[in-house]
Amino acid sequence: MSRSRIVSFVFVSVVWLYWFSQLNGAGAQITHPAEVTALGAIKKNLIDPNQNLSNWNRGDPCTSNWTGVLCFNKTMDDGYLHVAELQLLNMNLSGSLSPELGLFSYMKILDVMWNNISGSIPKEIGNITSLELLLLNGNQLTGPMPEEIGNLPNLDRIQIDQNQISGSIPKSFANLNMTQHFHMNNNSISGQIPPELSRLPSLVHLLLDNNNLSGYLPPELAEMPSLHILQLDNNHFNGSTIPSSYGNMSKLLKLSLRNCGLQGSIPDLSEIPNLAYIDLSSNQLNGSIPPNKLSENITAIDLSNNNLSGTIPVNFSYLPRLQRLSLANNSLSGSVPSPIWQNKIVNETEGLVVDLQNNLLSNISGSLNLPPNVTVSLLGNPICSNVNMIQFCISQSDVSNNQNSTNFTVVCPDQSCPPPYEYSPTSPVPCFCAVPLLVSYRLKSPGFWDFRPYIQQFEVYLSSGLHLNIYQLDVNSYAWEEGPRLQMFLKIFPVYSANGTHLFNRSEVLRIQSLFTGWRIPDNDVFGPYELISFTLLGPYEDEIPHSSTSGMSKGALAGIVLGAIAGGFMLSTIVSLLILRSHSKKHRAASKRRLLSKISMKIDGVRDFTYGEMVLATNNFNSSAQVGQGGYGKVYKGILADGTAVAIKRAQEGSLQGEKEFLTEIELLSRLHHRNLVSLIGYCDEEGEQMLVYEFMSNGTLRDYLSGKSKESLSFAMRLRIALGSAKGILYLHSEADPPIFHRDIKASNILLDSKFTAKVADFGLSRLAPVPDMEGSVPAHVSTVVKGTPGYLDPEYFLTHKLTDKSDVYSLGVVFLELLTGMHPISHGKNIVREVSAAYQSGMIFSVVDGRMGSYPSDCVEKFLTLARKCCQEETDARPSMAEVVRELENIWVMMPESDTKTTESLITKPGKVVTPPSSSSTTKNPYVSADVSGSDLVSGVIPTITPR
Template structure:
């Protein structure tokens, strides 16, 4: 078995060797010089901070490059004169920590490889901003959390590989938009819910590996629509129902492997006879019933139908499948005579070729002899059948072979050595080995190999030995090496089943070692998945790429190139060893600290010595006062947590109840930046904004103190779990109040602001349910024409905000305008109308409501918890929400127009409706007061009703079906 912790130990046994390994690891890095503190620089610094101390991985310093304080594994590329990070390749480097949301700022990134590390936390939704990302490789970490629907924006993605983590939650249906996705590997996680049928639209998908999760529901028949599919592996999930009959339509594709082992499936086996490319069929450990299929494809090599409820006789056609290597039918209720005399098989190609038939624990009563059974390549197992008890004639086949099934391991044949040739002639102390690939040619040659841990993730065979030579030839061809240069030293079947092999790559005949450019080329081919695929061997992955002597020192002779390191730089690191590296790192850190002020803001909550800030109209609190107000930041007083930090409810010395936002270390700002933000916030005063009461900038801490909002966030009251659902008229009141607060930011604040993160959780409700807009952490100053000239009414900025609320035009163009806030507010209006969140189970609220409207089912989306509502108010409210959420910026109304529309809707409310604005909210819709002119939610509205009548103010009589 390959164990990653052992493999890492092999790769990086010492600090000096780690430096050497990592030098080779990314020798294709190209550094372009730039002195700007760009978004790319800041993003990389945040990523470094989030995954631990990586400065010991530094390899070269040539000023302030566009990769920030770069480390091995970062590739920068010049695009139109500007340097961008295009690759992060940090494979198997023992990184810890979490993935920073700042990853989303590396907008030109094409490869993100963090495989085989110890990274925890969730995958940030901001990764969905990387529209050019082609390889998303996060396998073999300790990631948790759920999958963000925003990843559906990664339309350039070719490989989505997050297997061997602990990610849970559903698979978002938005992944149907991954138009270029070919490899979808999510096996060995804790995913739940059903597989979205929308995934059937992934026309390019070749490999679908969802095995070893907690998926439920029926397997969607739409999967069979994917004509490019080669492998479907869904083993060890908790599905229900039967195998979709449409799976026989895989005959239109080139599918080679269908594996649905242990999936809780019932029913009968569909007709797969027309799938002429199928090599591997595993439907074992289900509750399948009925007889065996009368016909199966002649191409099959592995059939595993064991541990089901199948009955009847074995059809004659199955005996004629001449390419079979495994036929596993044990633990069923099959009966009759085993017609071995009908057996036919193609010639066995080598000593490793076998044909195993396991018919144990069935009800077979007799066996027709066959000469084929006498061949050493053929094995028949019959233990546990009545025929074994009835006659001694079949004793050779009746030995109990419990537990032996697929993935048979047969020792690899020993290669005989020529006379006078021995591996004892090789200097094993310096990692020299005998090239066994040359032994067949009578050549006895020692050389220095490269060792590669290589794993086939879903091969289309269950016995490896017949494919050993084919695998070596395949890899030799793809790696541009001769056959004798690729040798498989050993192999192991792992759960899955997956096949791990240890590869030895040898230099060409007559050479003792590879040169550095060859090492680089070979590594890149493995790491970037440029080894072309193969139907038999399926998808692969690299577990390690081990370079011992002489590759950890001979790089000093490498010729300098545009993308390589200078020989002197490498030699200096190599000759100095670990101690020299450590000294360089310390010197570099001190240099960077001095140049960039990295230590200006103290980490670890240490005291900062500077003149206390003074901001007019805002009180300055000490850290001691904050500690007392929060009972030493008691967790029981924590009422929230956001990107800035934790939020605590507190009581100040004068009795005022406040909310204290305490910045976490990653959110600490420099004194100048914090002062600028305070001065901005201190000038914002409006009845529909949350007021800033004070701040704390003391003892290494930064805190913002706001007035406390007694009724929490708007989202709290829209959730289905809320015990106080909002009535319709109160929702209008909240929408109007929030709109006025945003309008103030856009037009009356000094200077004007774009909020950039309008959402239901940033609209707070005071003790009278008045709306207060909060959290200006992402706000940006609006352009002022008198100062900046005509900027077109927008600010060019890195995309920030919350998935589901983001203005699509801002997302695409990075041009932030007041209409960006309008779009987000439109989503809030739809939340008020429906009670739903902007993204639910991969479904986008804006799109879903539009679809319901077009289907004539708009009323079915209305939140039933808000009780009765006047039809004459509902229509303009919905029109306004749709107008705000238009894709085109110029088509949206301004906030001033939004306020006027909402005021007009409020005036349409019946006179007595306004009385409930300041009264308590009913806890159940059924107890809500029915005002004159109001209508009640009808759950039976369907597409049978013409959409033009849905806003008429009358509800037709509908009888439930």
């Protein structure tokens, strides 16, 4: 069929379809008209920069798969379909919630989590009597909670946490007899906790931490028959006591009342049979610790920072699951019973931390031997005057949550699993290659302090809740957050099939997604409540899986369906022809794009078009001995061109879509970027089915190599500061001097390369994005809305949550690199996040304990200023971070402060390629006294090392 005939045929077919739809008239409208109106009002009130709701004006909501709109699969008594769920999770939406939400008379789930929606919660939500899940957390909602929400008889879960909600808790909430979950933490809720809440028969989790609640703790809360978690940390119950009735909460698993201004004594909690977690720290509690034996399920007890006196009770010695006991900063006296740790049997995945710092303890009763994986700190007690107790007198920074993030890797052929395919790390068949579902998931109130002993139990729990085989679930990484909360990055792989299936089918993806979004995974006593942060579909899933499932049909639409079927049959041959035409067109466009790329690149000054043969000769046929690196894009080889020039050749792995994109992006950007702190593009090769980029060769490799110890030489502080300054200048050029400006989006230590003179050069622009350009009125948008990409540990938290990429996103990533330069640590390692770890050390005045010992001596005031700058760069709030120009200016100021001997030594060292020697310690006095990077806790206490006072 010729192209002109196809076009004519399509035109006639479209006319036929239009005529049939007009003939059918109102019969095609099968969603209730009031709900169609409501959806229109909702869209009007929302700002949708990513155009996620662009299909909300096409056809009928329930039969046209409107994004996020899920309907019942059959008509109700009124003859219409109705909306069952509104799922708008993490879509970068802003604006406000429309009062028309109250028109959804059958809705069960309202989910707008993790957006930027502001304004108040419409009181009309109280009209949706069928509502079961009200999920509004992670937005910018303000104003009070509507009394009308108390009118929802079927509500199971209300989540408004991480907003700016104010006002008091409505007493009407005591009418929510079916509600099991009150998650209202991290807001500005004030006033008294209503004692009337004690009438709630089904409430399991009451999370009100991080608010402005005041008054007294209602004793009546003990009357709630089903309460598992009571979490009220960081409120203002000043002068209130902990009611003794709380010892009668028979179902309680976790009691967390940290930093609430509480006074009086600790109630007897020994009658709570399954209590696992107690945190009463940072209050003004006094008296002695109750001596009665606690539940054997206890994993964590934190009574630190109170006014407790008396002795440490022996009952702490018989807690088999105990992971952490903190009694620091009290007035406890007498002996420390060593059976606390001697009776504890730990293995390689378990540990015990006993923090007894800053009390009046004078000796240890029993054995002084510490079992493996047990840490005891008695620093600041009279006992530490005894030299025989030195093993117990370690610093506070050593009493940290040292856990391992579980990443299991397999050794498989590099080329056989191109992105987005991955090897399933726990598949029973080695090197099974498939596309996983990516899930960001968080435990909001876990009942333990150390995750390691529970990892396997968690995998069994979650995989069974999802009805999957345990090998399909990979806990790729995890990290503790403030709360404490435990965030995880999960990968879910399809089941291995002998017929070679490497993907989930459509129905299975929708099933797994609905289990998360509908909170259909049963709660677990150990792991507590969870929340879904994101559910990411890659590659083949991205286009194939719709946001909502197809709904059923009303009887009134039957005629329209019949007529549509007739028209559909008429269109069948047209569709087949179009698919053939589209296939040919797609191949033609791909070939044209490649030819166009070559033509454009040929005209770029200084960028060479290499042949495949030249690349083969340069690398000795890509010999493994020439390979110097590897990434998600492919392998990197050192090559020697015919003229003797050493180059780095980045060769895309075959079939990599990511490689295709990076290839085009890097040529486009690097061909017009010229700065001494950016890696230069020499040329490219685009033939024989190969795509290669050719760069200047950086003989000293990556910054990460030097910080991780792969290189035998170490970097002095002056060298690290010089590298930081060079990196910042390169990024400043991208932000302010490139035309148009560029956001790098993947700044990390492995993308900062070092030449023969240790000049830092920023590399790898495959993920970079052009910065916003002025609009018609001359104003420049503050951000680019884009899918989140980058490297975990370096990602700007605000960009991760909002999908808004700004110049400050690069500032955050560079701040993490600065912390790496200071400490030598990885951004995420063994369950620890570098930003959190350095902040904790800084706030405790022990920052020198995390400084990298490999860099030798350093001037303390310069290190302090460098640290302060790095922490500013890593602020969670975008506006709190400095601009890149301010970063460069501050680094230059620190460089000027450096002792002249350091800067001269550095300049002399960089003239000797491949050798970096740590400058010797100076005994002479300068305005910047050196500090040894290898210090002990006792040195820090005695004042030999100048400490940093938090500002």
